[in-house]
Amino acid sequence: MSKVIAIANQKGGTGKTTTTVNLGIGLAAQGKKVLLVDADAQGNLTDSLGYQEPDNLPISLATILNKTMMEETYETNDGILHHGEAVDLMPGNIELSAIEVSLVNTMSRETILRTYIDAVKDKYDYVLIDCMPSLGMMTINALAAADSVIIPVQAHYLPAKGMTQLLQTIARVRRQINPKLTIDGVLLTMVDNRTNFAKDISFILRRDYGHKLRVFQTEIPLSIRAAETSAEGKSIYVHDPHGIAAKAYQAFTKEVQDIGEKQRKRQHQTDFSR
Numbered sequence: 001m002s003k004v005i006a007i008a009n010q011k012g013g014t015g016k017t018t019t020t021v022n023l024g025i026g027l028a029a030q031g032k033k034v035l036l037v038d039a040d041a042q043g044n045l046t047d048s049l050g051y052q053e054p055d056n057l058p059i060s061l062a063t064i065l066n067k068t069m070m071e072e073t074y075e076t077n078d079g080i081l082h083h084g085e086a087v088d089l090m091p092g093n094i095e096l097s098a099i100e101v102s103l104v105n106t107m108s109r110e111t112i113l114r115t116y117i118d119a120v121k122d123k124y125d126y127v128l129i130d131c132m133p134s135l136g137m138m139t140i141n142a143l144a145a146a147d148s149v150i151i152p153v154q155a156h157y158l159p160a161k162g163m164t165q166l167l168q169t170i171a172r173v174r175r176q177i178n179p180k181l182t183i184d185g186v187l188l189t190m191v192d193n194r195t196n197f198a199k200d201i202s203f204i205l206r207r208d209y210g211h212k213l214r215v216f217q218t219e220i221p222l223s224i225r226a227a228e229t230s231a232e233g234k235s236i237y238v239h240d241p242h243g244i245a246a247k248a249y250q251a252f253t254k255e256v257q258d259i260g261e262k263q264r265k266r267q268h269q270t271d272f273s274r
């Protein structure tokens, strides 16, 4: 059984793409089959996995979504790239912004991405969708396709207002399109442990949201090494294997895997008792 996770936050620069890369490759290192989906027109995920000209790729997520909208056929491995660190990638690029526009006038406009993900997910243990920094149609599509959401939050800012909007959107998607959608948790990123400010934000987030949401135990530290990885096309585990960011992403991967295992067990018991 596969699990589809959307990595979402409508604010830019909160560590969504970095988290998608290092969680995905972390899960692959644990022997899981992983597909990463770049659902951001900026193509940062594609770029940071070493495909530096995402706009020149012959097939990308936009191509496939277009075919899905037109009810044209495609092979389920069309366009999928294989990264050296054992993850697969469905690349994304600027063409996704045109797709966002055409989605508006399409039937089943919220579930076009889900149709694609449902067609490929059985080959994988985990599918991670790196979302755009907006709550537009592509993000709604990602939430409609997902089993759960992980919300990276940058520790420099008090997330209060943005979080409320995102949580409301998730709740709406759950009511109207995807009742099984859950929130795995909030991940604090770019935490500068030398400052009291970062500690305050961690404290406030856990105090204000901790009773209704999981705030992951692991916090991703601010690390130049982590920032460098996107230019390298590699994960933090290769770029700086013994550094603090690699350790943190490993611990975070373990937390995510534990949630996945628990849900699988529960699902198995439910199926068994039917």
Ligand SMILES: Nc1ncnc2c1ncn2[C@@H]1O[C@H](COP(=O)(O)OP(=O)(O)O)[C@@H](O)[C@H]1O
Pocket (backbone or CB within 6 Å): 011, 012, 013, 014, 015, 016, 017, 018, 019, 044, 133, 189, 190, 191, 220, 221, 222, 223, 224, 226, 227, 228, 229, 230, 245
């Ligand atoms: N732990 C970290 N420490 C320092 N810089 C980071 C860290 N994680 C990500 N970055 C950098 O911060 C910027 C935004 O991160 P990114 O993952 O692209 O966020 P998003 O996808 O939410 O826009 C990028 O330049 C990235 O390299």
Ligand SMILES: [Mg+2]
Pocket (backbone or CB within 6 Å): 016, 017, 018, 040, 044, 045, 130, 131
């Ligand atoms: Mg990004």
